Amino acid sequence: MSDEERMPDDLDPRLLRAMKAALIASAPPMPSDLKAELKRMARARAPRPSWLELLRQSLSARPWAYGAGAAFAAAGLMIMLRLSSAPSPATDPVTGPVARVVPVSAPPLADLWTDDDGGDEDEG
Amino acid sequence: MTVEMKMKAELLLSLMILAMPAAARSRARRSLPAPEALVLKALAGPATGYTGLMRVQMFRPGGKPKGVTVAVAALPGGRVRRETKMGRRKTAGLICVRDGRTASLSWPAQKRSWSGPDRIESPEAGLARLSALYELAVSTGGLVAKHTTWRVNLSVPGGRVRRSLWVDRASGLLLKSENYRPDGTLARRERFMKLALPSDPDASVFRMEPAAGTHPAASFVPGFPRWAPDGFMLVEASSSRVRYSDGAANVTVEVFPAQAGPRGTNSRTVKFAGRELKIAEDKEGYAIVTLVGSRFYVFFGDLPEDELVRMALSVEDGR
Numbered sequence: 001m002s003d004e005e006r007m008p009d010d011l012d013p014r015l016l017r018a019m020k021a022a023l024i025a026s027a028p029p030m031p032s033d034l035k036a037e038l039k040r041m042a043r044a045r046a047p048r049p050s051w052l053e054l055l056r057q058s059l060s061a062r063p064w065a066y067g068a069g070a071a072f073a074a075a076g077l078m079i080m081l082r083l084s085s086a087p088s089p090a091t092d093p094v095t096g097p098v099a100r101v102v103p104v105s106a107p108p109l110a111d112l113w114t115d116d117d118g119g120d121e122d123e124g
Numbered sequence: 125m126t127v128e129m130k131m132k133a134e135l136l137l138s139l140m141i142l143a144m145p146a147a148a149r150s151r152a153r154r155s156l157p158a159p160e161a162l163v164l165k166a167l168a169g170p171a172t173g174y175t176g177l178m179r180v181q182m183f184r185p186g187g188k189p190k191g192v193t194v195a196v197a198a199l200p201g202g203r204v205r206r207e208t209k210m211g212r213r214k215t216a217g218l219i220c221v222r223d224g225r226t227a228s229l230s231w232p233a234q235k236r237s238w239s240g241p242d243r244i245e246s247p248e249a250g251l252a253r254l255s256a257l258y259e260l261a262v263s264t265g266g267l268v269a270k271h272t273t274w275r276v277n278l279s280v281p282g283g284r285v286r287r288s289l290w291v292d293r294a295s296g297l298l299l300k301s302e303n304y305r306p307d308g309t310l311a312r313r314e315r316f317m318k319l320a321l322p323s324d325p326d327a328s329v330f331r332m333e334p335a336a337g338t339h340p341a342a343s344f345v346p347g348f349p350r351w352a353p354d355g356f357m358l359v360e361a362s363s364s365r366v367r368y369s370d371g372a373a374n375v376t377v378e379v380f381p382a383q384a385g386p387r388g389t390n391s392r393t394v395k396f397a398g399r400e401l402k403i404a405e406d407k408e409g410y411a412i413v414t415l416v417g418s419r420f421y422v423f424f425g426d427l428p429e430d431e432l433v434r435m436a437l438s439v440e441d442g443r
Contacts, residue, residue, distance in 0.1 A: 001404065035391060052147070104255070109216075109218075109357070109369055109370060109371030110371045110372070111210070111219045111357065111371070112192050112208050112210060112218060112370075112371045113182070113190040113191065113192050113371050113372050114191060114192070114211075115188050115190065115191075116179075116181050116189040116190055116191030117189070118181060118183065118189035118190075120267065120313065120315065122268045122269070122300065122315060
């Protein structure tokens with residue numbers, strides 16, 4: 001930018017604002033389809049919370065839900081403690097083959113699986 | 125023959141050649157069976173017994189595929205035995221037996237066993253469940269374990285294929301299945317490598333006699349699902365969360381009080397037997413949300429939504 005083109009330092013701020021407003025007013029408006037496309041792209045790029053996050057947000061959004069959740073968890077815990085301390089039948093006619101509810105000691109199921117070449121020998 | 129006649133004959137011949145592929149396609153479409161009939165046949169199972177060896181493969185994004193070999197024996201009437209083979213010596217791992225009334229699991233090496241009433245679903249109910257969730261389409265399926273098949277594609281309403289089933293043209297046996305993630309990548313494949321059909325396996329293989337010293341363990345928790353796919357067992361339980369696994373795939377069930385139900389999730393709704401289920405989807409997979417009694421159940425994990433729905437429908441409001 002040459003010295004002739006440079007803006008004088010002592011310009012009135014009100015004049016500067018007026019010039020800026022005039023420039024904005026004279027600019028052609030953004031085409032509506034371009035604006036819509038930019039908005040769509042911005043929405044697509046925005047991080048989308050997972051359904052579980054949304055669910056947890058909706059659950060924690062209500063203050064009273066803490067009380068209800070705590071009461072529910074406490075009731076569940078009581079039931080579990082009672083079940084675990086009670087003599088457990090071989091098969092419960094109502095709830096199915098429950099011998100013991102807690103604790104669950106998971107067997108090493110991952111040991112059943114081995115590395116695979118991922119191939120499929122069939123034509124299907 | 126005049127030049128004009130020659131030209132007419134050539135034109136006629138050209139038109140016939142052009143029309144032939146269209147006619148062939150039309151004939152092929154006409155000869156395809158209805159997908160609903162094929163699925164019903166596959167769910168009912170063949171009219172004879174069979175034995176075979178299956179390979180189950182799991183495909184993780186960015187990970188090595190994992191596989192397991194399963195020996196299968198079945199008789200008409202719902203009796204099925206699936207025995208996981210371990211290591212080079214093919215020793216018995218997890219054994220699952222369903223006899224039409226009872227489901228039993230046994231792991232001899234771990235001295236563990238589970239047993240209880242099975243949650244039976246009729247073929248018609250199974251077809252209704254699949255038809256409500258997917259659009260069904262059939263095509264020719266090629267050879268699987270030396271058997272000619274029909275391929276049935278199960279697509280979500282948006283059009284993406286979620287599952288593919290290869291059904292034996294002669295017997296109706298499901299010979300191969302593939303599950304796909306929402307992005308279309310392969311998640312799981314199950315296929316017969318060897319098959320003897322018809323076959324008459326001994327009835328004794330469908331009786332589960334726990335070995336001496338075997339102790340029973342938890343398989344189902346009150347208020348949680350009473351059905352899980354073959355090979356899945358309970359590996360984690362708390363008052364509001366249970367998890368099932370077959371060692372490679374996981375399914376988690378979380379419970380919330382009904383007053384604090386979910387909202388704002390992007391989902392579609394389906395109804396079965398008077399119960400409403402919401403199916404939510406994101407890049408990780410699918411989730412099923414349903415209200416049973418005074419509790420909201422959320423099912424999510426490495427299963428297609430039709431199996432998550434079957435698990436959800438097995439929850440009973442008995443509390």
